[in-house]
Amino acid sequence: MKLKIKDMELADFQKAILTGIPDELPAPRPYDPNVSHAPKRKDILTPEEKKLAVKNALRYFDKKHHAVLAPEFKKELDEYGRIYMYRFRPDYKIYARSIDQYPHKSKQAAAIMLMISNNLDEAVAQHPHELITYGGNGAVFQNWAQYLLTMKYLAEMTDEQTLVMYSGNPVGLFPSHKDAPRVVVTNGMVVPNYSKPDDYERFNALGVSQYGQMTAGSYMYIGPQGIVHGTTITVLNAGRMIQKGNEGLAGKLFVSSGLGGMSGAQAKAAVIAGAVGVIAEVNRKAVEKRHSQGWVDEVYDDLDELIERIKKAKAGKEAVSLAYEGNIVDLWEKFVEKDIFVELGSDQTSLHNPWAGGYYPAGLSFGESNIMMAENPEEFKKKVQESLRRQVKAINTLTAKGMYFFDYGNAFLLEAGRAGADIMKDDGSFRYPSYVQDIMGPMCFDYGFGPFRWVCTSSKPEDLDLTDDIAAEVMEEIAATAPPEIMQQMKDNIKWIREAKKNKLVVGSQARILYADCEGRTKIAAAFNQAIKEGRITAPVVLGRDHHDVSGTDSPYRETSNIYDGSQFTADMAIQNVIGDSFRGATWVSIHNGGGVGWGEVINGGFGMVLDGSEDADRRLRMMLYWDVNNGIARRSWARNDGALFAIKRAMQDEPNLKVTVPVIADDELIDNLF
Ligand SMILES: NC(=O)c1ccc[n+]([C@@H]2O[C@H](COP(=O)([O-])OP(=O)(O)OC[C@H]3O[C@@H](n4cnc5c(N)ncnc54)[C@H](O)[C@@H]3O)[C@@H](O)[C@H]2O)c1
DSSP: OHHHHHHHHHHHHHHHHHHOSOSSOOOOOOOOTTSOOOOOOOOOOOHHHHHHHHHHHGGGSOGGGHHHHHHHHHHHHHHHSSOOOGGGSOSSOOSOOOGGGSOOSOHHHHHHHHHHHHHHOTTTOSBGGGTEEETTTEESOSSHHHHHHHHHHHHHOOTTEEEEEETTEEEEEEEOOTTSOSEEEEESOOOGGGOSHHHHHHHHHHTSOOOOTTTTTTTOOOTTHHHHHHHHHHHHHHHHHHOSSSOTTTTOEEEEEOOSTTTTHHHHHHHHTTOEEEEEESOHHHHHHHHHTTSOSEEEOOHHHHHHHHHHHHHTTOOEEEEEESOHHHHHHHHHHTTOOOSEEOOOSOTTSIIIIIOOOTTSOHHHHHHHHHHOHHHHHHHHHHHHHHHHHHHHHHHHTTOEEOBOSSSHHHHHHHTTOSOBOTTSSBSSOBHIIIIIIIIIGGGTOEEEEEEETTOOHHHHHHHHHHHHHHHHHHHTTOOHHHHHHHHHHHHHHHHTTTTTOOOSSSEEEEEEOHHHHHHHHHHHHHHHHTTSSOSOEEEEEOSSSTTTEEOTTTTTTTOOSSGGGOOHHHHHHHHHHHHTTOSEEEEEEOSSSOTTSOEEEEEEEEEOSSHHHHHHHHHHHHHHHHHHHHHHHHTTOHHHHHHHHHHHHHOTTOOOOOOOOOOHHHHHTTO
16 A cells, blocks of 8 residues: 555656646745745845846746746745745655656666755755755755756756756757766856856846855765765874874864864764864754764863863773864863863864854854844954954964864965964965865875765665675775875775764765775776676666865865965866866766855866766776876876875876876975075
């Protein structure tokens, strides 16, 4: 009986997908207060531009509906600052179903439908009804008409067509060939002079552009596990930088702020790395969420009590995470007052958005800040800057005693500098490094290690378990003969994948992340493809990666902040990467403006690749993954980075068809004497 109801649901779902935008208007949908909604966006359009926005939105609908829809869309624009077309949100549940449930003519297209569905799953997405996956504005589509139309195109397309996506808008299906990508995605691409934050607000309100973040608009989000792995690697390696012998992080204190979207991973990562993690968070809801999920072990709002607990945890070398429900500035100042030795320090408040809720200043409660930022923004800005100056003063005192402090890609150094904090060295550079400059860049990216990931399209946990085992076996085999330069990375990643299931990190699709280099990615992918061919893995596997990787992203204050030849502001690498992936066999490719650090601040791209057990898939994976990693290593080696020079020379020894221009390193003395 139950099966019958399920079958009916499936039939309705498939019918709805094939219908696309319905000919008859669906009933309006009430605003659901139980779901997290995007905040009202900036009211930026002129009256003439508002007319244009409504006219643009009506392009998706038969003229017979315009009289009803035009006022409705105007109301949405007035109330939310955007036209989401809420009425067209489907009434079936959106989640990563197994691949066979999506109506399709192309398996590759069905896999893409699964990935899109995961990004919009209410259990995964941040503001699902506004089609936002994460990061406040990371959009999959701008409106529900785009979703409906895209899913219909994907259901109808064959392996002889390519779907073209401009910032969420499906431009259409174009004839291509079976080795071409099934989908080509661009998000937020603008003529460079029009890439200021307000330009984004205007174009997005007009319905002509969107902010794809990194993995939202590229359909590659896999929930929080991606960030846990990256944060664990960062904390572990920061620990290695400060250790005297081989003692690791046992009994050492790691202090930071933020238990939000990404920052929430810090507490869990500190425990996995074996440290005592103390994270301050001003928002009670965020603290409660992470505590209830088990990502934070204990919560304190009394600083003296917390200090006693920290002393005990350090003495007992406990791997434990403690949340301080309060302001990070108060915590840092307490450490100074009580002379507590902190080994590692960072900050993950959202300083990429300092004036509108990303940073809560000391001296004001959470509620007081929320009122002041809306009612008295000038005064609020002063408070934020004053707070940053206090924060830096306390951090400077602790680093003078031996703490290692790093910026976590959240614009802390940049905003503290702008606030006039004592954060600069005499030569005008920052006192402290970013995590990419000291850790991620030289230890991972330069050697080609990055956030490789995969999704089992059967949506069966058993398939994921098998892929974990296969990946671990492949990594162990490679580690047996790996050179010492990458042995530590290999060991860390083998440990990660061996413990991945135990750490219960799956939210949404059956996905896994594993930092791996070119050899690791390729051999793991080939082994998956073989297992699919043999029927051991029961359905295709989607390969992908975070855009925050070796080759995909040009971002001068983050991914490419350890590029020192002046080219960190160029974006040739990211553009070349996506072009190269597209003709080497990627199933879909994407290139974005914005993502992580803000609109206009970064160009980032990625790919998805469907493995179906075929010989074609084997050929494609070898060709594409090789380029996808070695492009970045080549650029990093040209910038004279030691690890990348080692890695690219090693790659050329193994592959005679790879011939990369290697830099000749000039003598510093020769140059210095010229000036
Ligand atoms: N984790 C990573 O790997 C990573 C990588 C690159 C960049 N970042 C950056 O880290 C920042 C945080 O990302 P997120 O997704 O967690 O953002 P988020 O906004 O979800 O979380 C930030 C948290 O900091 C809290 N907070 C703000 N001011 C505070 C203060 N003074 N004291 C204590 N808590 C305070 C907020 O309440 C919020 O919960 C972003 O700027 C992001 O770009 C993170």
